Amino acid sequence: MSVGGRKWNALGRGDTLIDHFTASNELRPRAHSVIPGGAHTYAKGDDQYPVLAPGFITRGSGCHVWDIDGNAFIEYGMGLRAVSLGHAYPKVVSAAVRQIRRGANFTRPSDLEVACAEDLLKVVPGADMVKFTKDGSSATTAAVRLARAYTGRDMIALCADHPFFSYDDWAICATPMMAGIPDEARRRTLMFRYNDLAGAEALFSAHPGQIAAFILEAAKDVDPAPGYLAGLRDLCHRHGALLIIDEMITGFRWPHCSAQRYYGVEADLSTFGKSLGNGFAVSALAGKREIMRLGGFDHDRERVFLLSSTHGAETHALAAAIAVMEIYRDEPVVETLQRQGERLQAGVASVVADYGLSDHFKVVGRSSNLVFSCCDRDGVPSQVFRTLFMQELIRRGVIAPSFVVSYSHSNDDIDQTVDAVDGALRIYRRALDEGPELYLVGRPVQPVFRKRGDAAVA
Known part of the structure; x- marks a missing residue:
């Protein structure tokens, strides 16, 4: 169907689309008025995400996060790769809180x-x-x-x-x-x-x-x-x-x-x-x-x-680090990161093959540290198609600037993600054939390292 001249997909099996970011959109101008770039980390800035994206996360548990509009997402990248165990991981939080009560x-x-x-x-x-x-x-x-x-x-x-x-x-x-x-x-x-x-x-x-x-x-x-x-x-x-x-x-x-x-x-x-x-x-x-x-x-x-x-x-950060290292010693964290990354990589590869996108969408890197590459119809890396892919994942409940997994990503989380990738790449395939402008809402994402700003992304 078409809305305002822009085509939208008919829902496929497993698609439940998220397009409601009212609270985020209201907070964005306030953020940009008091914070250069609207965020304290460039990689988290608005110019790194589609227009249809949550602007602010309010809480997380394991590999799941919730934005200020109440939307729930499976998250990848996990705090720029900093959260390898999972958000609010109980053993780590307990160690930090115990120490905070003793002084920081x-x-x-x-x-x-x-x-x-x-x-x-x-x-x-x-x-x-x-x-x-x-x-x-x-x-x-x-x-x-x-x-x-x-x-x-x-x-x-x-x-x-x-x-x-x-x-x-x-x-x-x-x-x-x-x-x-x-x-x-x-x-x-x-x-x-x-x-x-x-x-x-x-x-x-x-x-x-x-x-x-x-x-x-x-x-x-x-x-x-x-x-x-x-x-x-x-x-x-x-x-x-x-x-x-x-x-x-x-x-x-x-x-x-x-x-x-x-x-x-x-x-x-x-x-x-x-x-x-x-x-x-x-x-x-x-x-x-x-x-x-x-x-x-x-x-x-x-x-x-x-x-x-x-x-x-600070003592609570060191207490957290000690707890993290103990968990890595006692539990199969690295092995799990590798296994779940492999499950995700295999699932995505199957979807890529189904849509004939092997020349246009690639997943690379070690299984515990996967990233994806998006290319246009000529096989050239494209910020437009990267934005479109991220937009369509977000609409299906997945935030993924990369495919970096955590210890908390379950088999069900991975399988839901593969379903979301299927829906996103279905749109990607159409955009290659018909033009991304029919499907992308707003401007594309931008490289962090660029010489000049762009007022249009604020």
Whole structure:
């Protein structure tokens, strides 16, 4: 049928469409008037979601969330991959609440700082010391400062295939969002490609004695080539540089809770966060003693102001992290993430095949960390078709900027999601044949990293 010149699908089996976001739409202008971009995290902003989307989530339980209009959704992405166990996971909440009742922040360190550090060091291969902070950007920036101090060099090489390491100048200067960043930051930041040792060697040749460290994720959408990570570490050491591995995402999602342990490599410094707190704000920098100790005072070198923040070791966040690590030790969390991801991937692949969309819609990545790619009729990645797909999932009760599962996604949740994907891809198929403008409501989503704003998305 057609409404206002726009075609809508007839309901298929299992489709119950959600189009009611009145309360969200009323709150959006207020949010944008007091918060730049309307949200405190760019990836959660209105420009990242269709017009037909919940603007504000009010509560969550397991893998289910409810918006301020009372709509219920199965959620994927799970707090930007931070909530690997599930929202309001009882054991984690109980541990945090118990500690909150005893106090959240003291004048001297808490004993939990020692206990949590010791637990994390059991996970990170080759690491001897830990510093906790609140977010991943702070941890990676501390790693960069430490690498520069340890090596006496200024340049940092970032993996161009892993787009976000920090909101600080040294990393954001590699994106189109350069406003407010000195040109000097860009001159000190180099780029290299994943799985390309020759390219890394070329950087060392072009900048002899100047590179302090290479930083990358251990893996993202593809696994490292055999020997790549160890080869990159050896290359760094041969040229007097350090290897920093960012495990914000792979930590506690990959087997053994660490991609370093899984792939058999030890970084000089590594960073953890996201799943470590199951939504509570805690991240960590871990590394070898001879490097990390520069942030202390038991040495005769110039001291590094490493990490020192009022809230860096809030006790309830550390209590949550200790509970999370205990759950990972005692329960098959990683195995479940992998199994449920595989179930979802197989179900979606079957639907894709049914609609003949293998050239237009793909699911990639490790089963515990799946993302999808949407392409137009020419097979070109398309923000328009990504928006349409997300819109149609939302209308069927699924929020999915990715297909990242949690420990709380049941078989029934996965199967309901596959049904929703079936309905969404039915519309996707029609849009390829007839044009997406007949089905998409409003503007498409936009990349986070873009040079200029767009008033139309507010």
